[in-house]
Amino acid sequence: MHSLTYKDSGVDVAAGENVVRKITPLVRATHLPEVLMQLGGYAGLYDLSKKKIKEPVMVASTDGVGTKLSVAALMNRHDTIGIDLVAMSVNDIIVSGATPLFFLDYFATGKSLSHAIIAQVVKGIAKGCLKAGCALIGGETAQMPGFYQDGQYDIAGFAVGVVEKKKRIDGKKIRPGDILIGLSSSGLHSNGYSLARKIVFEVMGRNVNDRIPRLKKTIGEILLTPTLIYAKSLLAVMKQVMIKGAAHITGGGMTRNLPRILPEHCAARIDRKSYALPEIFKILQKEGGVDWEEMYSTFNMGIGMVLVVDAKDAMQTISLLKASGQKGFAIGSVAAARTTRERVIYV
Numbered sequence: 001m002h003s004l005t006y007k008d009s010g011v012d013v014a015a016g017e018n019v020v021r022k023i024t025p026l027v028r029a030t031h032l033p034e035v036l037m038q039l040g041g042y043a044g045l046y047d048l049s050k051k052k053i054k055e056p057v058m059v060a061s062t063d064g065v066g067t068k069l070s071v072a073a074l075m076n077r078h079d080t081i082g083i084d085l086v087a088m089s090v091n092d093i094i095v096s097g098a099t100p101l102f103f104l105d106y107f108a109t110g111k112s113l114s115h116a117i118i119a120q121v122v123k124g125i126a127k128g129c130l131k132a133g134c135a136l137i138g139g140e141t142a143q144m145p146g147f148y149q150d151g152q153y154d155i156a157g158f159a160v161g162v163v164e165k166k167k168r169i170d171g172k173k174i175r176p177g178d179i180l181i182g183l184s185s186s187g188l189h190s191n192g193y194s195l196a197r198k199i200v201f202e203v204m205g206r207n208v209n210d211r212i213p214r215l216k217k218t219i220g221e222i223l224l225t226p227t228l229i230y231a232k233s234l235l236a237v238m239k240q241v242m243i244k245g246a247a248h249i250t251g252g253g254m255t256r257n258l259p260r261i262l263p264e265h266c267a268a269r270i271d272r273k274s275y276a277l278p279e280i281f282k283i284l285q286k287e288g289g290v291d292w293e294e295m296y297s298t299f300n301m302g303i304g305m306v307l308v309v310d311a312k313d314a315m316q317t318i319s320l321l322k323a324s325g326q327k328g329f330a331i332g333s334v335a336a337a338r339t340t341r342e343r344v345i346y347v
Contacts (some may be wrong), residue, residue, distance in 0.1 A: 044137030082124025087158035087227035098161030110148035185304030199288035245308035
């Protein structure tokens with residue numbers, strides 16, 4: 001009688017170890033002197049004492065990429081999805097003023113996922129960490145045959161940063177008259193894909209290889225455009241300007257994300273004509289017959305991050321962003337809220 005092995009159940013441990021060997025150089029490339037570990041250990045070690053912070057506040061976030069993964073599968077391109085994974089968590093911690101320190105990932109798959117795909121994803125994660133200035137210090141790859149279909153996978157990420165307690169951005173100093181600075185997005189980033197896919201693939205009847213002349217790229221290329229990582233730009237601004245509040249515009253768009261950082265007595269007045277709306281959002285709105293209120297409460301609409309600064313600091317903030325390679329616009333201002341429910345006003 002044949003003696004069953006773990007491999008017979010669909011989990012190939014040896015093959016997994018081979019993947020680890022392939023991705024090791026990618027991971028090591030993100031390591032800074034603060035990283036005190038070798039790959040293969042039980043946990044990642046990071047020496048926080050080297051940061052010389054008097055009152056350190058640790059900031060952490062976890063997120064995934066959502067159904068953007070299905071676009072990667074349709075394109076059979078997996079080298080940028082890891083950048084999205086890093087961006088979603090890192091952008092969440094930098095709104096507190098935190099410097100990203102390290103990142104961990106979780107990769108779950110079925111039986112027959114190509115090891116080359118796993119390596120592509122990790123390559124993207126490592127690239128994202130380099131863009132964010134943090135170290136990739138660990139992760140988990142779980143083969144789960146029978147739970148995920150063959151060829152399917154899901155990923156999650158975990159970012160940890162630190163900020164000096166007195167420099168933490170908490171929104172408490174926001175006042176009417178402050179200016180809202182919008183940082184441009186690269187496209188949809190990693191939110192609203194369930195609606196975007198329904199419009200593009202079902203309503204419009206398009207596929208990932210189709211081209212829309214106004215976009216000058218294939219639909220797949222547009223939808224897979226990596227999420228921008230704002231860490232280095234925001235940290236550069238923080239050195240010279242007091243940022244009163246910062247909002248990562250993710251799921252829920254500006255409509256639902258800006259109220260998260262505003263004091264109860266304040267509302268955000270957004271001038272929709274203050275910047276050029278990217279074509280992809282115009283197409284989704286028109287072809288899907290989506291009303292504008294729904295668009296602004298689902299997608300980022302071309303703005304991936306919003307900073308709140310004093311009016312006297314607005315032009316300097318935009319100039320500093322430009323110097324860091326990031327486009328920024330004055331997109332509105334903070335006003336007194338007329339009601340407790342009226343928190344974002346579009347004009």
